[in-house]
Amino acid sequence: xxxxxxxxxxxxxxxxxxxxxxxxxxxxxxxxxxxxxxxxxxxxxxxxxxxxxxxxxxxxxxxxxxxxxxxxxxxxxxxxxxxxxxxxxxxxxxxxxxxxxxxxxxxxxxxxxxxxxxxxxxxxxxxxxxxxxxxxxxxxxxxxxxxxxxxxxxxxxxxxxxxxxxxxxxxxxxxxxxxxxxxxxxxxxxxxxxxxxxxxxxxxxxxxxxxxxxxxxxxxxxxxxxxxxxxxxxxxxxxxxxxxxxxxxxxxxxxx
Amino acid sequence: xxxxxxxxxxxxxxxxxxxxxxxxxxxxxxxxxxxxxxxxxxxxxxxxxxxxxxxxxxxxxxxxxxxxxxxxxxxxxxxxxxxxxxxxxxxxxxxxxxxxxxxxxxxxxxxxxxxxxxxxxxxxxxxxxxxxxxxxxxxxxxxxxxxxxxxxxxxxxxxxxxxxxxxxxxxxxxxxxxxxxxxxxxxxxxxxxxxxxxxxxxxxxxxxxxxxxxxxxxxxxxxxxxxxxxxxxxxxxxxxxxxxxxxxxxxxxxxxxxxxxxxxxxxxxxxxxxxxxxxxxxxxxxxxxxxxxxxxxxxxx
Numbered sequence: 410x411x412x413x414x415x416x417x418x419x420x421x422x423x424x425x426x427x428x429x430x431x432x433x434x435x436x437x438x439x440x441x442x443x444x445x446x447x448x449x450x451x452x453x454x455x456x457x458x459x460x461x462x463x464x465x466x467x468x469x470x471x472x473x474x475x476x477x478x479x480x481x482x483x484x485x486x487x488x489x490x491x492x493x494x495x496x497x498x499x500x501x502x503x504x505x506x507x508x509x510x511x512x513x514x515x516x517x518x519x520x521x522x523x524x525x526x527x528x529x530x531x532x533x534x535x536x537x538x539x540x541x542x543x544x545x546x547x548x549x550x551x552x553x554x555x556x557x558x559x560x561x562x563x564x565x566x567x568x569x570x571x572x573x574x575x576x577x578x579x580x581x582x583x584x585x586x587x588x589x590x591x592x593x594x595x596x597x598x599x600x601x602x603x604x605x606x607x608x609x610x611x612x613x614x615x616x617x618x619x620x621x622x623x624x625x626x627x628x629x630x631x632x633x634x635x636x637x638x639x640x641x642x643x644x645x646x647x648x649x650x651x652x653x654x655x656x657x658x659x660x661x662x663x664x665x
Numbered sequence: 666x667x668x669x670x671x672x673x674x675x676x677x678x679x680x681x682x683x684x685x686x687x688x689x690x691x692x693x694x695x696x697x698x699x700x701x702x703x704x705x706x707x708x709x710x711x712x713x714x715x716x717x718x719x720x721x722x723x724x725x726x727x728x729x730x731x732x733x734x735x736x737x738x739x740x741x742x743x744x745x746x747x748x749x750x751x752x753x754x755x756x757x758x759x760x761x762x763x764x765x766x767x768x769x770x771x772x773x774x775x776x777x778x779x780x781x782x783x784x785x786x787x788x789x790x791x792x793x794x795x796x797x798x799x800x801x802x803x804x805x806x807x808x809x810x811x812x813x814x815x816x817x818x819x820x821x822x823x824x825x826x827x828x829x830x831x832x833x834x835x836x837x838x839x840x841x842x843x844x845x846x847x848x849x850x851x852x853x854x855x856x857x858x859x860x861x862x863x864x865x866x867x868x869x870x871x872x873x874x875x876x877x878x879x880x881x882x883x884x885x886x887x888x889x890x891x892x893x894x895x896x897x898x899x900x901x902x903x904x905x906x907x908x909x910x911x912x913x914x915x916x917x918x919x920x921x922x923x924x925x926x927x928x929x930x931x932x933x934x935x936x937x938x939x940x941x942x943x944x945x946x947x948x949x950x951x952x953x954x955x956x957x958x959x960x961x962x963x964x965x966x
Contacts, residue, residue, distance in 0.1 A: 462770050475926075482961060521910045522911050523907065526901060526920060527928055529886070529929075529930050531899075534883075534901070535887050539859040539887055542852070543860075558839070559848070562852060566856075578888035579844070580847050581839075587842065590764075603760075605845065616845050644953065662856055663856065
């Protein structure tokens with residue numbers, strides 16, 4: 410698949426969103442928690458507690474919505490600062506109760522708007538990056554669709570970062586890149602190639618640990634195997650003492 | 666003779682007021698352009714030597730011209746105290762991005778520097794500190810892997826040697842030409858800042874015009890104390906991007922330093938001429954080490 414095909418697949422409305430992953434992997438065990446305790450409850454971020462084979466964990470997702478109504482409600486998965494602060498609140502809570510954190514990342518980017526700037530979008534993301542680096546509990550982030558720049562990274566400073574085969578992860582949208590490079594935002598195919606944003610490219614660059622194969626049509630087999638992988642990975646990460654865990658996490662990002 | 670000439674006759678001569686205005690007679694001896702700089706805000710021409718003496722701040726309206734990183738260091742540190750780190754580190758075209766090799770070469774030629782940040786150790790008002798200064802003349806201060814590396818190393822050095830850090834930011838954001846690797850610099854630098862912070866050490870950021878994107882969303886906003894120069898544009902998303910997204914004009918002075926101060930995101934707006942004194946005071950209040958090896962009073966108590 411070419412880079413632009415990946416971009417289109419990653420953005421497709423038919424693609425499972427964070428809510429689908431949460432439902433299919435954690436079932437009824439998921440209990441949703443709301444709000445950042447400072448300003449509001451940002452619906453672009455869904456979060457809560459769930460159980461995986463008896464192991465409690467904190468689940469956070471950037472949710473785009475599955476139909477137009479939901480997408481409007483969820484602001485198409487573009488979080489405001491309160492969304493990132495809600496995520497951080499839940500991560501701190503996970504640290505307190507010694508449960509691992511799993512993030513499902515799917516966003517075209519942090520929202521660009523007046524309210525977002527007024528309430529400190531940059532500061533909110535920056536704080537997440539800092540705090541996640543030393544969060545004393547294992548963190549796993551899975552890019553399930555679009556990984557749009559800082560808005561995605563704010564939930565992806567993790568011990569391991571995985572990507573769905575057709576997900577993308579990029580510092581800028583192909584449109585943005587094309588309009589800067591060639592003053593032509595329609596040259597997305599060329600820009601997508603240049604940015605090295607596919608799972609294959611990112612695996613080669615060492616930015617992700619694992620690519621999750623995508624079947625032609627999403628089925629329970631994929632979710633079941635993903636569930637097993639997540640359980641195994643947390644077992645492995647839980648075995649590290651905190652100091653080693655954090656050292657590994659720092660080195661993971663230090664190498665770039 | 667027009668009315669301006671009458672006023673010129675009545676008023677004591679002030680070169681700043683008469684030079685380059687429309688009333689200037691055509692037969693007046695021409696002065697080489699480079700001696701004069703026109704202030705982009707108040708449109709009044711300023712003698713460039715006056716501008717230099719005034720820290721590159723317009724004496725009329727207070728507009729802060731952008732200054733190169735080397736000059737910033739000169740204005741900030743005690744004379745001759747700056748020792749540079751990693752001066753030779755240079756970016757390469759890691760992901761083989763079109764035209765990046767040429768852009769890097771031009772950036773080096775234009776700025777006379779190897780990267781968009783200069784880091785090192787210096788004394789400020791007699792206090793020892795690590796300092797990092799970004800450079801708008803190098804690809805608009807964009808953050809590539811070497812930028813991130815130099816910033817991370819500066820923080821790691823400061824953590825190891827128990828020193829404060831002062832960072833002057835100016836940046837268009839993450840450097841697109843290094844793709845995802847430039848995004849990773851946000852996490853890398855934030856991690857280095859966090860360990861420095863957890864060690865109980867002081868980090869002061871000075872935001873200068875413009876500070877945007879990935880730098881705003883990482884180390885620029887992570888200081889214990891965040892200062893800004895007046896009227897600097899401080900943003901996550903730049904005004905043009907927001908206007909395109911929301912399809913409406915932004916209010917005047919939206920995303921200015923003064924606006925951020927009001928919204929609670931920076932501690933103080935400090936004019937350039939007062940920055941060195943302010944930094945010195947803050948270093949002293951945090952018990953920073955004196956360069957002669959003596960600990961400041963706070964530390965001794």
